[in-house]
Amino acid sequence: MKPLLEVRDVTMRFGGLLAVSDLSFEVTPGHAHGIIGPNGAGKTTAFNIITGIYAPTAGDVLFRGESLAGQRPSNIARRGIARTFQNIRLFRDLTVLDNVRIASDAHARYALPGAMVQLPAARRAEQETITRCLDLLEKFGLGDAAYERAGDLSYGSQRRLEIARAMALQPALLLLDEPAAGMNSAETLKLVEFLGWLRDHFSVTMLLIEHHMQLVMTFCDRITVLDFGKTIAEGTAAEVRSNPKVIEAYLGPEDGHE
Amino acid sequence: MTRWFRQPPPRGVLLTLLAAGLAACFVIEQFGLVDDYVRFVLITLGINIILCVSLNLVNGWMGEFSVGHAGFMALGAYLSACVSVKWLAWGDPLWMFPLAVIGGGLLAGAVGFLLGLLSFKTRGDYLAIITLAFLMIVKSGLENIPYVGGARGFLGIGNQTTLLSTAIWTVLTLWAIRNLVYSRFGRGIVAVREDEIAANAMGVDTRKAKLAAFVVSSFFGGVAGALFAHQLQFINPSVFDLVKSTEILVMVYLGGVGSLAGSILGATAFTFLSQALQPLGTWRMVILPLLLVLLMIFRPRGIMGMREFSWFVPRREFPAKEEKK
Amino acid sequence: MDYFAQQAINAIQLGSIYALIALGYSMVYGVLVMINFAHGDVFMVSSFFCFLLLLLLPVPFVAALIIVMLATAVLGVALERLAYRPLRNAPRVSAIITALGCGLIIQNTTLSLSPYSQRMPELFVPVTWNFGGVTVSSLQLLIIGVSVGLMIGLDFFIRRTRYGMAMRAIAQDRITVPLMGIPVNTMIALTFAIGAALGGAAGVLYASAYPVISATMGVLIGWKAFVAAVIGGIGSVRGAVLGAYVLGSVEVFTVTVLPSTYRDLVVYALLLVILIFKPYGLLGRPAVQKV
Ligand SMILES: Nc1ncnc2c1ncn2[C@@H]1O[C@H](COP(=O)(O)OP(=O)(O)OP(=O)(O)O)[C@@H](O)[C@H]1O
Ligand SMILES: [Mg+2]
Numbered sequence: 115m116k117p118l119l120e121v122r123d124v125t126m127r128f129g130g131l132l133a134v135s136d137l138s139f140e141v142t143p144g145h146a147h148g149i150i151g152p153n154g155a156g157k158t159t160a161f162n163i164i165t166g167i168y169a170p171t172a173g174d175v176l177f178r179g180e181s182l183a184g185q186r187p188s189n190i191a192r193r194g195i196a197r198t199f200q201n202i203r204l205f206r207d208l209t210v211l212d213n214v215r216i217a218s219d220a221h222a223r224y225a226l227p228g229a230m231v232q233l234p235a236a237r238r239a240e241q242e243t244i245t246r247c248l249d250l251l252e253k254f255g256l257g258d259a260a261y262e263r264a265g266d267l268s269y270g271s272q273r274r275l276e277i278a279r280a281m282a283l284q285p286a287l288l289l290l291d292e293p294a295a296g297m298n299s300a301e302t303l304k305l306v307e308f309l310g311w312l313r314d315h316f317s318v319t320m321l322l323i324e325h326h327m328q329l330v331m332t333f334c335d336r337i338t339v340l341d342f343g344k345t346i347a348e349g350t351a352a353e354v355r356s357n358p359k360v361i362e363a364y365l366g367p368e369d370g371h372e
Numbered sequence: 373m374t375r376w377f378r379q380p381p382p383r384g385v386l387l388t389l390l391a392a393g394l395a396a397c398f399v400i401e402q403f404g405l406v407d408d409y410v411r412f413v414l415i416t417l418g419i420n421i422i423l424c425v426s427l428n429l430v431n432g433w434m435g436e437f438s439v440g441h442a443g444f445m446a447l448g449a450y451l452s453a454c455v456s457v458k459w460l461a462w463g464d465p466l467w468m469f470p471l472a473v474i475g476g477g478l479l480a481g482a483v484g485f486l487l488g489l490l491s492f493k494t495r496g497d498y499l500a501i502i503t504l505a506f507l508m509i510v511k512s513g514l515e516n517i518p519y520v521g522g523a524r525g526f527l528g529i530g531n532q533t534t535l536l537s538t539a540i541w542t543v544l545t546l547w548a549i550r551n552l553v554y555s556r557f558g559r560g561i562v563a564v565r566e567d568e569i570a571a572n573a574m575g576v577d578t579r580k581a582k583l584a585a586f587v588v589s590s591f592f593g594g595v596a597g598a599l600f601a602h603q604l605q606f607i608n609p610s611v612f613d614l615v616k617s618t619e620i621l622v623m624v625y626l627g628g629v630g631s632l633a634g635s636i637l638g639a640t641a642f643t644f645l646s647q648a649l650q651p652l653g654t655w656r657m658v659i660l661p662l663l664l665v666l667l668m669i670f671r672p673r674g675i676m677g678m679r680e681f682s683w684f685v686p687r688r689e690f691p692a693k694e695e696k697k
Numbered sequence: 698m699d700y701f702a703q704q705a706i707n708a709i710q711l712g713s714i715y716a717l718i719a720l721g722y723s724m725v726y727g728v729l730v731m732i733n734f735a736h737g738d739v740f741m742v743s744s745f746f747c748f749l750l751l752l753l754l755p756v757p758f759v760a761a762l763i764i765v766m767l768a769t770a771v772l773g774v775a776l777e778r779l780a781y782r783p784l785r786n787a788p789r790v791s792a793i794i795t796a797l798g799c800g801l802i803i804q805n806t807t808l809s810l811s812p813y814s815q816r817m818p819e820l821f822v823p824v825t826w827n828f829g830g831v832t833v834s835s836l837q838l839l840i841i842g843v844s845v846g847l848m849i850g851l852d853f854f855i856r857r858t859r860y861g862m863a864m865r866a867i868a869q870d871r872i873t874v875p876l877m878g879i880p881v882n883t884m885i886a887l888t889f890a891i892g893a894a895l896g897g898a899a900g901v902l903y904a905s906a907y908p909v910i911s912a913t914m915g916v917l918i919g920w921k922a923f924v925a926a927v928i929g930g931i932g933s934v935r936g937a938v939l940g941a942y943v944l945g946s947v948e949v950f951t952v953t954v955l956p957s958t959y960r961d962l963v964v965y966a967l968l969l970v971i972l973i974f975k976p977y978g979l980l981g982r983p984a985v986q987k988v
Contacts, residue, residue: 165573191575199573205566207678216563219556220575226584229555230548236555241688243556261691283575437790439797494976496789497732501927505969512961523958614916618801621794654809661801668791668798669783 116179118143118287118319119164119195124173126159126343133159135343137173141287141336146313146320148334150327152363155340157323158200161289164321165197166190177287192220196285198276200292200323206265210256210275213264214247217282247282253315254278269296281316288312290322294329302326306333331355339363380682380690390543397539411535415603417643418538419596422545424623424642425635426592431621432629433553434585435565436495439617440487440503441593443510446612447483448476448594449601450520453529456602469532473541473598480594481587488586492579495568507617514609525608526601533602541599545592546684550632554686557584562630615657619646622664625674632684634676699830704949710837710906712945713844716938717899718922719929720851721773721892723937727868728888729785731792732931735776735800737919739893742803743769743900744910745811751818758821758905762843766897773893774886782882800915808912817908820901840902847898848938851891855934864888868932921948924968930981939979 117140126134134156141147149157162168164175166187175182182190196217205213222243224236251257254274259267264275273293280288293309294302306329313320324330330337331351339347339360347357354360400406406414427441455472456465463471483506490502515523552558560581563571572578601607619642627638649656667674682690718740725733747765750756756764780799784792823836855861863879864887875881896919903918904910921944929940944964951963971978 167569167573186577186579187569187572188575188577191573197573199570203567203570205563205570207566208562212559212562216559216571216576217574219559222556224556226552226555226557229557230551230588232551237688240555240686244688279574431790435790437793490973494972497730497793498972498976500732500793502969502972505924505965505972508961508965509969512958512965516956516958516962614797615801618797621797625794654805654812657805658802658809661798661805665780665795665798665802668787668795669780672787672791 115142117141118178119321120176120179121160121164122174122176124160124163124170124175126156126163126168127171132343134163134170134340137340137343137345139338139345139348141319141321143286143319144317145335146309146322146333148330148337149321149323149340150325150330150337151340154342156343157340158291159343160340161197161291161321161323164190164289165195188220191217191283191285194284194286195289196280196283196287197289198273198280198291198293200295202272202276204264204272204276204279206263208264209261210251210264210267211244211247211260213275213279214250214282215243217279218243218247218250220283250278250282254281270301277312281312281318285318287319287321290320290324292323292325294324294326297326299328302329305329309333380685380687383687386683394536394539394543397536401535412603413643413647414535415533415538415599417640418535418542419599419603420620420623420639420643421542421636422592422596422599423620424627424639425546425549425632426589426596427620428624428629428631428635429549429552429561429585429589431624432631432634433558433565434561434582435629436491436585437497437500438503438589439500439614439621440506440510441589441620442612442614442616443503443507444480444484444590444593445597445600445616446510446514446607446609447480448473448597449607449612450476450514450526450597451479451594452476452598453526453601453607454520456530456532457526457528465530465532469537469602472532472602473537473595476598476601477591477594480597481591484586484590484593485583487590488583491582491586504614507612507614511609511612514612521608523609525606527606529601529605529607531602531605533599538599538603541595545595546632546636549588549592550684550686552584552588553632554689557581561585565630618661618664622660625664625667625672628674628676628679630678631674631676631680633681634674634679637676638674702831704953705946706831706833706837708946708949709942710840710945711949712942713841714899714903714906714918715922715925715945716848716941717844717895717902718919719926719937719941720848720934721896722923722926723929723931723934724864724888724892726926727932727934728864728885729781730932731781731789732796732923733781733889733892734793734796734923735803736892736896737923738800738803738807738915739769739772739776740896740900740903740919740922741910741912741915742772742807743893743897744817744904744914745807745815745900746897747820747901747904748815748817748910751820755818758839761820762898762901765901766894769897769900770890770894773889773896776893777886777889782885804912804915811912814909814911817904817910819908820905836905840906843898843902847895851895852934854891860884860887921964924964927968928971928978930978933978933980933982936978936980943979 119141121137121139124134124137137160151157163170166182166185177193177195222239224239228236248260251260256275256278267275294305297305334351337351337354338345339354341363346359346363347354423441430436430438452472452475455475456468460468487506491499494502514520520526560576563576564578564581568578623638623642626641628634649659721736722733725731743765746768747761750761750764776799780795781792784795821836823834825832825834855864863884866874866879867881867884925940925944926937928943929936947967948960948964951960
């Protein structure tokens with residue numbers, strides 16, 4: 115099958131710091147692809163490059179076979195790559211509904227003058243967006259909170275809302291940056307279930323960064339291991355687990371890091 | 373956003389009130405029911421509401437800090453004066469004056485577009501400096517154009533701003549900006565304020581959002597300037613200085629950022645306060661900035677900050693009532 | 698040629714005064730990342746301090762300079778303590794608005810108390826020399842000398858003394874510095890004091906060179922200095938000085954080719970051009986934002 119996302123020899127330098135070096139991997143449609151690696155390995159930086167927040171120093175990213183070079187983040191998002199952030203970045207002062215609506219608006223097609231004089235088309239589009247978003251929130255168990263301020267939600271609900279917001283973009287590829295951060299093992303177990311549901315229900319391909327070994331090993335079809343910006347291993351959970359380099363760099367000092 | 377009432381009033385109420393208000397303006401004007409001073413204050417109030425709500429789009433909803441609003445006013449004022457005094461002076465005010473006002477708004481909007489382009493990369497302090505430079509350039513530019521009277525000013529402008537035309541423009545402005553902020557563009561503008569990076573990642577074209585905010589804001593700033601010029605009948609470049617911009621800032625931050633109701637409240641409170649302080653002369657411009665500073669220290673979002681009176685919110689924004697089965 | 702040399706001296710004189718004021722903008726920005734819009738008016742008030750002082754007792758130049766610098770420093774610290782400190786952790790816009798408001802308060806209070814321009818008593822009887830058609834007065838030399846001396850002193854202070862280093866540390870990182878035992882509040886107050894004192898020196902020098910002072914000087918002169926700080930790269934002390942001399946020259950030479958009413962237009966257009974093509978000024982550095 116043709117890969118959905120191809121990262122080709124991507125390098126990112128911040129001044130003298132080599133954050134990502136010659137990173138290459140492919141994500142197959144329908145798969146969940148994991149990226150693991152110690153702190154500062156360059157995982158988030160890779161996400162920022164894929165989503166267009168940083169322009170890589172060298173290399174290219176292809177989505178559905180087309181290069182994303184020079185594309186602005188909003189365009190990349192509209193093309194079908196949605197993401198969450200390592201430290202939650204919700205629109206805190208807005209309602210839960212508005213958070214989701216902003217992402218959903220990427221698919222609304224009415225012009226500014228039409229909006230300002232309330233043409234019927236604009237009104238209809240607005241009404242449709244609201245219905246669609248309330249529906250989506252319902253699916254994520256946030257239906258009752260739709261009119262609450264996003265910043266007032268509990269931490270767990272905020273994480274869920276961030277994923278719901280990303281899904282409102284109707285993406286083909288969902289990037290999750292440490293979705294299990296700050297969760298205990300019971301919650302993590304539930305998260306695995308939730309991610310499985312997400313994948314099946316929306317048939318979305320996933321690329322996820324995680325420190326929770328258990329989650330990555332059980333959930334991901336393929337795993338890329340980074341260390342100091344370099345890819346040190348790639349393969350299935352079993353392959354990665356038995357790779358001596360990985361054991362040395364990542365699992366080595368203390369089995370089951372974190 | 374928390375609101376005063378959970379549900380808006382019945383559909384017809386607002387429209388009826390609006391129609392009654394406009395009719396009242398017409399009647400008052402026709403039969404000279406109020407004296408000139410009251411009429412002057414009411415027109416000023418309308419102009420101030422337009423200024424306040426339009427600046428609020430950039431400073432409140434978008435969360436940037438522009439001190440250039442008086443510059444847009446100046447552009448609108450001068451262009452409309454050129455239209456009504458020099459270019460279309462022969463025209464019937466009934467169509468010529470609205471044309472002059474729209475022309476003023478368009479010029480301001482076009483320049484606002486250029487300023488919006490500059491806001492793509494720069495934010496915060498630097499954008500504030502850019503708007504300041506813009507204000508100074510407009511002012512000193514006008515001082516050097518003899519065609520519009522240079523530093524002496526533009527004389528002989530007709531007294532065409534009526535109570536009714538001001539009321540109509542005020543309602544139009546409020547309506548258009550309400551529709552804007554409750555549309556995808558408005559949410560894009562607010563998303564830029566909340567978190568620009570997240571907004572981009574969620575598909576918001578932040579450049580378009582910024583341009584929309586700047587163009588619409590400056591268009592109505594220009595409209596207000598046009599009405600202002602035809603109210604005072606005499607304008608000169610130094611009217612549109614930093615003090616004028618500060619006055620609008622006081623209105624915005626007093627009434628409340630990101631709120632239509634707040635804009636009306638702020639403009640109203642400011643207009644009456646400013647009239648009341650008139651006898652104090654230059655001390656007025658000590659008290660008003662002092663008020664601004666105190667607001668920033670004690671209530672930085674203003675009285676209505678981010679809250680809205682349910683009358684100004686489209687019906688669709690409210691949760692549908694639970695249907696009992 | 699003579700004409701050119703004459704204008705060059707005028708440009709250096711003006712640039713020196715701008716530089717002293719610009720330093721105040723830049724130092725505060727460097728430490729607090731905040732534009733102290735009121736600083737131009739602090740400069741303006743300082744020349745009124747000088748005026749009042751000379752009205753009360755005719756002290757010699759050096760005494761006037763020192764007294765006015767001290768008085769202005771007190772004003773700067775008061776401003777920080779009363780208006781800016783409560784807002785240190787508030788949104789950035791709140792601080793900018795407050796600074797703008799404070800500037801207007803100072804300006805209009807002065808205007809209300811002294812609606813007309815004041816004629817400064819002579820502080821200093823200058824001697825003029827003529828070098829082949831170019832006149833140089835001892836006053837000009839004094840202005841340039843005092844300014845350059847203060848700037849060298851400041852540079853030494855910032856780079857070599859413990860206090861200066863602490864200031865630079867705060868500019869780098871305001872979160873961990875207090876953990877290292879540096880009293881942040883004191884250091885910030887000190888920054889305002891020094892910035893204002895330099896503005897005070899500029900006030901005295903300006904008033905001796907152009908002895909008619911008015912409440913609008915903060916806008917006319919102080920803001921130009923602000924433009925200079927931005928051109929040089931606000932936050933950079935050396936940039937402020939560079940920007941000031943660039944601006945002084947631009948202004949002086951603009952007036953030689955265009956009517957003087959074009960002065961502001963050229964200055965602010967220059968500011969806009971610099972901000973568009975070199976947004977962080979000649980020597981400034983952009984802040985990095987991590988995602
Ligand atoms: N904008 C930036 N400017 C400079 N350096 C950066 C920037 N963004 C990231 N870095 C550096 O790049 C390196 C990789 O950072 P990155 O955030 O990608 O790591 P990570 O693998 O996501 O780590 P963690 O598990 O802690 O999230 C780090 O050393 C970081 O300090
Ligand atoms: Mg990370």
